[in-house]
Amino acid sequence: MSKPRKPKGRPISGWLILDKPVDFGSTEAVGKIKWLFNAQKAGHAGTLDPLASGMLPIALGDATKTVPYVMDGRKIYEFAVTWGEERSTDDLEGEVTQSSDIRPSEDDIRALLPNYTGVISQVPPQFSAIKIAGERAYDLARDGETVEIPSREVEVHRLNLLKVEDNSAFFEVECGKGTYVRSLARDMGRDLGCYGHISDLRRTFVAPFAEEMMVPLADLVALEEIEDRDERLEKLDAFLVDTGEALAALPSIRISDDQAHRLRMGNPIILRGRDAPVAEPDAVAFAGGKLVAIGEIGAGEFKPRRVFG
Structure with missing residues (x-):
């Protein structure tokens, strides 16, 4: 063997x-x-x-x-939308598919922003990693196919207009998982009647x-x-x-070295004391400042799902 x-x-x-x-x-x-x-x-x-x-x-x-x-986790992006053209990729890389001589005023843009805050419905770009019948949408798009990508709900916590310059508007958005900033640019352009695409995009924050x-x-x-x-x-x-920094948002418990050994062997540990958490679907255990396990708390026990050496 x-x-x-x-x-x-x-x-x-x-x-x-x-x-x-x-x-x-x-x-x-x-x-x-x-x-x-x-x-x-x-x-x-x-x-x-x-x-x-x-x-x-x-x-x-x-x-x-x-x-x-x-x-x-939440994410924050700073991005620029250039008005007047919609593109196949919803950014600078694609071919122009729609164009317009209309340019929105700053007041028009600001009036639109509440429509893009909260839980919104969004169709991902044709050039995205979304799977359609087992195939990546961007692979189908590169082969010249136009695919119907179903809309889905995403959450935009805030969307701020930073400035307007020439044919572009600059924004900052804080959003949840699965939000496509390219789709925001495309949809805002359509609502404003002028079309638009991402001309600059930078991610500044990924929680935590x-x-x-x-x-x-x-x-x-x-x-x-x-x-x-x-x-x-x-x-x-x-x-x-x-x-362990990646799990800062989860409830945590401090445990002894003996308890850490039990968790690393895949065994649950009993939680004692008045301050012990009662029930948590996701929690983390630390020993000596080091991450030991991710698991769940229930019935007075911490049960490990993933352990760390």
Whole structure:
């Protein structure tokens, strides 16, 4: 019987909050970070289009187990909409499909914003990762097919007009999971009767990670010049955010080392004391400041679903 393959790379765990540059795909970014850190595993929490810049949280090692919780978090984008043209991709990359000489006034734009706040119905772009009959919408669109993508409800917490310049308007939006900013631009243009598309897009926040935590890709690539491998990796690791930071919004409990051992073996632990949580569908357990498990609390027990070394 052959021995199981030893995973390639280092068993490091943590989050790298990348400031992704324009013209760099999210998958390409993950591959670059995984290679730079020599990590065994890597994944990102929320795709950014190549034409978009900004926050792309990348999980390394065990931190990949926390990706779904970051994916569900609120996001903030700053974006520009250029009026007068609707495009096939709803951004600068696509072909012009509709055009208009009409240009909206600032008052017209501001009057429209309440229609795009709260829970709204939105049709994702034709060029999106939505699956239609098992195929990605962008693959079908690239093959020249026009597909019917069903609308879905998304939540926009706030949408602010920042300024109006020439043929463009600049906005900031705070929104929930699954919101397409490109669709916002397209739909606002249609409602204003002038058409529109995204001409600039930057993500500045993905809960719970703050904007000041972002690390420019150039800063990481510059460290490749360090010939000493250990020194290079040590400097790279200094940019990592602790895995548990991704779960800051969840209820947490502090446990002993003995309890941590039980959880890592897949066993529940009994919670005692007046202040012990009664019931939580999602909670986290820490021992000595380190993340031990994600699980649920009920009937006086913490039951682990995912454990961390």
